[in-house]
Amino acid sequence: MSHKKITIGMFSLTGCEGCYFAVLDLREKFLELKNKVEFKNFRLFEDTEHFPSEQYDYAFVEGSPITKDNIKRLRQIRKHSDKLVAFGGCAHIGGIYHMKKYVDKDKAYNHVYGQEKGIDNLDVQPIDKIVRVDYVIPGCPVTPKEFLQFIYKVILGAEFEITQNPVCYECQSKGYKCVLMAENQVCLGPISQGGCEAICLKSGQGCWGCRGLVEDAEVDNLVKLLRKNHSNKEITKFFEVFGVKELINK
Ligand code: SF4
Ligand code: SF4
Numbered sequence: 103m104s105h106k107k108i109t110i111g112m113f114s115l116t117g118c119e120g121c122y123f124a125v126l127d128l129r130e131k132f133l134e135l136k137n138k139v140e141f142k143n144f145r146l147f148e149d150t151e152h153f154p155s156e157q158y159d160y161a162f163v164e165g166s167p168i169t170k171d172n173i174k175r176l177r178q179i180r181k182h183s184d185k186l187v188a189f190g191g192c193a194h195i196g197g198i199y200h201m202k203k204y205v206d207k208d209k210a211y212n213h214v215y216g217q218e219k220g221i222d223n224l225d226v227q228p229i230d231k232i233v234r235v236d237y238v239i240p241g242c243p244v245t246p247k248e249f250l251q252f253i254y255k256v257i258l259g260a261e262f263e264i265t266q267n268p269v270c271y272e273c274q275s276k277g278y279k280c281v282l283m284a285e286n287q288v289c290l291g292p293i294s295q296g297g298c299e300a301i302c303l304k305s306g307q308g309c310w311g312c313r314g315l316v317e318d319a320e321v322d323n324l325v326k327l328l329r330k331n332h333s334n335k336e337i338t339k340f341f342e343v344f345g346v347k348e349l350i351n352k
C-alpha cells in the first residue's frame with residue numbers, strides 16, 4: 103500500500119536565507135528526509151521560485167514581511183497551506199530588521215538605498231501579525247536539530263513544541279562560563295528562549311536573544327543587574343537588535 107508523502111512548501115520573504123542554509127548543514131540527514139516527505143518550492147534547490155499554487159500540508163515561511171509583495175505572498179501561502187510554520191527569527195519576531203524601528207525610517211531607507219525609489223519601507227512585524235501561525239521554529243538562524251525534530255514529529259503524527267527554558271539553563275548544563283557574572287558582559291540569556299544549546303556562550307559571547315523571550319521572562323531583574331555595570335546605551339544596543347528595547351524602561 104502506498105502512502106502519500108507529506109508535502110512541505112518552503113517559502114522565503116525578506117531575509118538572508120540563513121535559516122534554509124542552516125537546514126542544508128544537515129547534509130545526509132536532510133537528504134534522508136527527502137525519502138519521507140516532499141519538499142516543494144525550495145529555492146536553494148530550484149532555479150525559480152513559484153507563487154504558491156497548490157495545497158501544502160505544511161508551509162515553512164522564512165524572512166520578514168517588509169514589502170507589500172511579501173505581505174501578499176504571505177497571505178497566499180496561508181491560503182495554500184494546512185499548517186504554517188514561522189521559520190526563524192525574521193518570521194517569528196521580525197528579526198534584525200527591528201533595528202530600523204528605533205531610527206528614523208526614511209533616514210534608514212536613504213542610508214541603504216540612496217536615491218533609489220520604489221522600494222517599500224513598511225514597519226517591521228512578525229508574520230503572526232498578518233496571518234495565523236501554527237508553529238514556530240525560532241532562531242537567527244534556526245537550530246537544524248529542531249527542524250529535524252519538527253519533521254519527524256510530523257511524520258509520526260506527534261505534536262511539536264519548543265520547551266520553554268531560558269538560554270542560561272543550557273549554558274550552565276554545558277558548563278560554560280557565565281560571561282554576565284564573571285566578565286560583566288551583557289547577556290540576554292536569562293530572558294531568552296533556549297533550545298540553541300547556548301551556542302554563542304560556547305564561544306564566550308553574550309546572548310542577543312535571537313530566539314525571542316522565554317515565557318515569564320524576568321526582564322526587570324536583568325535590566326537592574328545590567329545597570330550596575332553598563333550604560334543605558336550599551337544595554338540598548340543589545341535590546342534593540344531583536345526588537346525588545348521598549349522593555350528596558352517598562
Ligand atoms: S532569521 Fe536570521 S538567519 Fe534566518 S533569514 Fe532571518 S536574518 Fe537570516
Ligand atoms: S552567560 Fe548568559 S546564558 Fe550563560 S548563564 Fe550567564 S547569563 Fe545565562
Ligand code: SF4
Binds near residue numbers: 310311
Ligand atoms: S545564545 Fe542567544 S543569540 Fe545565541 S543563538 Fe542562542 S538565543 Fe540566539
